[in-house]
Amino acid sequence: MSQRQRLSVVMIAKNEAELLPEALASVSWADEIVVLDSGSSDNTMQVAREQGAQVFQAEGWQGFGKQRQRAQAHAQGEMILMIDADERVTPELRRAIEQVLAQPASDNVYSLGRSNLFLGRFMRHSGWYPDRVMRLYPRKFNYNDNLVHESLETQGAPVVKLAGDLQHLTCRDLMAFQRKQMNYAEAWANERFQRGKRCGLFSIFSHTLGAFVKTLLLRAGFLDGKQGWILAVVNAQYTFNKYSALWALHHTSTQGRV
Template structure:
């Protein structure tokens, strides 16, 4: 049976990224772009690429939006990408060769190369940042319409079956500026606080408050920056790990704020 590939991407004001992403998947049989109200050139850019089908839906949350894009795919395989990601040339070739044969696994992890201020973060736990992104469509290992688990942020694919990892990199143009990082972490920490609140771990006692808001961020920085080698990534590595620990503090602070009395 011929192996066809669909690519699923969700967008909102991604004119700075989308062209690069779409250029890296031109070998795919179909590209689904699901937009949620872009006011920049995102839709114009999407429609300028061949084999791209553009849809618009109101924002439903990361997981629901991605699942909706996947359901619109018609290929035997689906590659789910964020709009700020691109396939390296080597990964493009690897996927093409894989689908020319009969893949032995039902899903594949992709090694993700994270960039911060346009520098590859090779250490500190940021590489290889493997993500499950390539999978057989309509596999029995997935419940229909629920490939990404429902949570406010950091959604993942729920999968049970034969899994393998590809050798080459998915490039994540995550945070080209400090401003973009701070904006994302402010938004993500708010969403992360919702998860913390749902779990009931909102730092009600003084000990829990200090532990979550001061100690955990401090330990996280020391562990990742010194013991996991983040110090080897230069000034960019220092800033990334410092700001990531701040994000952790923000997350628990916001969770505490939503439940405090008086």
């Protein structure tokens, strides 16, 4: 009989003392929990230690991709489960993960279905469910270097869907969510600008309108009630911020050369 694979839960966190207890409690059954603190000013590290996590610190923010790489470097398990402080592993998902751990080691990467909370409602449409993310994988794999919207580099490995949901408390406070979206938009624009990308005014407005229509109609956001309509506007606003920021960076740099 093959030996059960060891599981390392890996998390990056900054000022997440309020959310950490429930997140860590949902994975307390793992062989180890690694939390990499990104310069918290609250008691995030203390809370993580009290929950039994191994806590490390990383100086200098180099983006989400690099930070996840740093965190994973501290893990010892054969399998990695990467989660965030605002996520919770449901009992059904835990059972699915434990079944994977009981199997012989392979190169399979596992996708988890996320159930996203938006203003008091776990969305079932709007492109927010099942919102599959590749978070369970052998330690040989790692994240790319993207500043934002980082992803796992699977190197063509088979991807297997797991049963059960990863609950994601995406938006509990609209203004806090909007501020986070602004930060993401800025990071996205800076990354694209550094790669020589640019866009025009038509692109800004066509992408903005497209985001609204896609969320509300193509992804049936209207079936999510009032939250679906609000999310369609929020997604359009986020898209506008991304592309207008990219346009502004290029416009400013061009003006500076005149």
